[in-house]
Amino acid sequence: MCGIVGAVAKRDVVPVLVEGLRRLEYRGYDSCGVAVLQDGKPQRARSVARVADLAAQVAESGLTGETAVAHTRWATHGAPVTHNAHPIFSRDEIALVHNGIIENHESLREELRGQGYEFVSQTDTEVIAHLIHVLLQGAAAGDLFKAVRLATKRLHGAYAIAVFRKQEPHVVVGARAGSPLVVGLGNGENFLASDALALAGTTDQFIYLEEGDVVELRLNGVQIVDRHDAPATREVRTVHAYSGAVELGPYRHYMQKEIFEQPRAIGDTMEGVEGITPELFGENAEGVFKQIDSVLILACGTSYYSGLTAKYWLESLAQVPTSVEVASEYRYRDSVPNPKTLVVTISQSGETADTMAALQHAQSLGQAHTLAICNVGTSAMVRETALHYLTRAGTEIGVASTKAFTTQLTALFLLTLTLAKLRGRLTAAQEAEHLKQLRHLPAALNSVLALEPQIIAWADDFARRENALFLGRGLHYPIALEGALKLKEISYIHAEAYPAGELKHGPLALVTDEMPVVTIAPNDALVEKLKSNMQEVRARGGQLYVFADADSNIQNDEGVHVIRMPEHYGQLSPILHTVPLQLLAYHTACARGTDVDKPRNLAKSVTVE
Ligand code: F6R
Numbered sequence: 001m002c003g004i005v006g007a008v009a010k011r012d013v014v015p016v017l018v019e020g021l022r023r024l025e026y027r028g029y030d031s032c033g034v035a036v037l038q039d040g041k042p043q044r045a046r047s048v049a050r051v052a053d054l055a056a057q058v059a060e061s062g063l064t065g066e067t068a069v070a071h072t073r074w075a076t077h078g079a080p081v082t083h084n085a086h087p088i089f090s091r092d093e094i095a096l097v098h099n100g101i102i103e104n105h106e107s108l109r110e111e112l113r114g115q116g117y118e119f120v121s122q123t124d125t126e127v128i129a130h131l132i133h134v135l136l137q138g139a140a141a142g143d144l145f146k147a148v149r150l151a152t153k154r155l156h157g158a159y160a161i162a163v164f165r166k167q168e169p170h171v172v173v174g175a176r177a178g179s180p181l182v183v184g185l186g187n188g189e190n191f192l193a194s195d196a197l198a199l200a201g202t203t204d205q206f207i208y209l210e211e212g213d214v215v216e217l218r219l220n221g222v223q224i225v226d227r228h229d230a231p232a233t234r235e236v237r238t239v240h241a242y243s244g245a246v247e248l249g250p251y252r253h254y255m256q257k258e259i260f261e262q263p264r265a266i267g268d269t270m271e272g273v274e275g276i277t278p279e280l281f282g283e284n285a286e287g288v289f290k291q292i293d294s295v296l297i298l299a300c301g302t303s304y305y306s307g308l309t310a311k312y313w314l315e316s317l318a319q320v321p322t323s324v325e326v327a328s329e330y331r332y333r334d335s336v337p338n339p340k341t342l343v344v345t346i347s348q349s350g351e352t353a354d355t356m357a358a359l360q361h362a363q364s365l366g367q368a369h370t371l372a373i374c375n376v377g378t379s380a381m382v383r384e385t386a387l388h389y390l391t392r393a394g395t396e397i398g399v400a401s402t403k404a405f406t407t408q409l410t411a412l413f414l415l416t417l418t419l420a421k422l423r424g425r426l427t428a429a430q431e432a433e434h435l436k437q438l439r440h441l442p443a444a445l446n447s448v449l450a451l452e453p454q455i456i457a458w459a460d461d462f463a464r465r466e467n468a469l470f471l472g473r474g475l476h477y478p479i480a481l482e483g484a485l486k487l488k489e490i491s492y493i494h495a496e497a498y499p500a501g502e503l504k505h506g507p508l509a510l511v512t513d514e515m516p517v518v519t520i521a522p523n524d525a526l527v528e529k530l531k532s533n534m535q536e537v538r539a540r541g542g543q544l545y546v547f548a549d550a551d552s553n554i555q556n557d558e559g560v561h562v563i564r565m566p567e568h569y570g571q572l573s574p575i576l577h578t579v580p581l582q583l584l585a586y587h588t589a590c591a592r593g594t595d596v597d598k599p600r601n602l603a604k605s606v607t608v609e
Helices: 016-028 052-063 107-115 127-138 144-154 254-260 262-269 285-291 301-318 351-364 403-422 427-451 452-463 476-489 500-505 527-539 570-592
Strands: 003-006 031-038 041-046 068-074 087-092 094-102 157-165 172-177 180-186 189-192 205-208 214-218 223-227 294-299 322-326 341-347 369-376 387-390 467-472 494-499 516-521 541-547 558-567
Touching: 003 172, 003 214, 016 031, 016 052, 016 068, 016 189, 031 094, 031 223, 041 052, 068 094, 068 157, 068 172, 068 351, 087 369, 094 127, 107 127, 107 427, 127 144, 127 157, 144 157, 144 172, 144 214, 172 189, 172 541, 180 223, 189 214, 214 570, 223 570, 254 262, 254 570, 262 285, 262 301, 262 403, 262 427, 285 341, 285 403, 294 301, 294 351, 301 322, 301 341, 301 403, 301 476, 301 570, 341 351, 341 403, 351 369, 369 403, 387 403, 403 427, 403 570, 427 570, 452 476, 452 558, 452 570, 467 476, 467 500, 476 516, 494 500, 516 527, 527 541, 541 570, 558 570
Parallel strands: 294 322, 294 341, 341 369, 369 387, 467 494, 467 516, 516 541, 541 558
Antiparallel strands: 003 068, 003 189, 031 041, 031 068, 087 094, 094 157, 157 172, 172 214, 180 189, 180 205, 214 223
């Protein structure tokens, strides 16, 4: 969601910035732009099409410069039209790009109007540009770094910004509060970006700014001040951001590539796991895990569904009472805090604003035991939690989360086993068996991926529908939810998931011969009950699409389409059953011709509330 790149150098940086924007496309955007200091003033190109269109405009107009900022915008305040696209100018002196939301933009706008500023966009961003401009005339006395430090004190909300002004060539100032921003250090040149990936190939030396930091980039160095305006030193890290993540290889879409990467991603997530031990989650994990009496999981979207799955594992295998909350709800509701609970946040990006705010809310209630399960080791979420498990899915570019989900489940299963072991609920033999099955997951997933041709045959059928139901029971109910979410977000088919036992309490009214009903039917303790639920569907003409185990005795029949799942290990079955649902959503979306990797209205990292 929104991307920033900025640079100061003694060469034309426009190609670096445009390439950076291309690498940030995956975050989701609906307009983009670049501004440079050229011929002594800011000049810009903006597009409401793709970065490729911006690149063509830049080439045609001959935009070049050594001081520049660039942006991909995901519209919040103001429609995705050219005059709202960033960079936003103030009085043709300042060029600014911004991620996030300024909550007090209305009062600032009134104040600035009173001082003679005209607003030409509907963005909240324009108030920042004018605020910096007005400060430069007064308290900041022509010093951009100082003006940004003063301006940020007046902003409420979450943001990352990058800005330059015509009077200070080779200076770009950045600030972060709630949205990520990294500094890339070069030789006689320096950069800013929302994600190190944007600068892969340009530098591998990065500083991850902390909350409230303001940074000034010059050719020969960077200066940082912290939230209290005190000079700050931040660790320089070598990060080999993998630009190969943005190469599609033989795949048609990133989502397809990422679905097929899951055996590797889970193998990597398990790397180094020799046995079940609290140290997997951090040095002090054992002490923490021994003190806690419950688990509170906070997450959004797909990550929330991995939390729901973990509740089944944690309560049955480790017998730890677990609650799972949608982060955007938890942060605003009155809850009963428990200082002995382990707060677990789950996030692919580690940037999701709602999950971060829920974490901070949980902490403010005196719940200090925190653990993040996250795919980005340098994220704010990892920094702000005491314990972590890093999933090693690799960069996920498709907006619809796939490999992040199955690696989260892998990490959550390891957490379950760890808590079970500490509570004396895991024998050595059970530990060895679970580990064996975890290590076998990549091979098991490859067998599931081999079902793709059968799923493509179903997808043609689904592509003609406007509604679908997904059913699962027990551990597989959250997987049904995830399957429905995948289908709706990328194919735009309305999909709902229910625990199969709930059918007759309402959703059965929707079942006609037009309704496809996807059923997850592993041969577990509930399979006979599930078969009764399937009969209820068939009796109303509903078309069943069933993922069944070989020994569950569910056969192809009129209105009953069956794909047989390869043999699998019961406890890990949710991970395996996720994959055919991802493939079904993917191929249905392809058959409908939607923009699979960038579905409408959605962004990758949701860094605003
Ligand atoms: C769905 C999807 C979203 C994310 C959600 C949380 O496919 O990708 O629902 O799961 O926005 O994002 P993270 O995991 O980055 O916190």
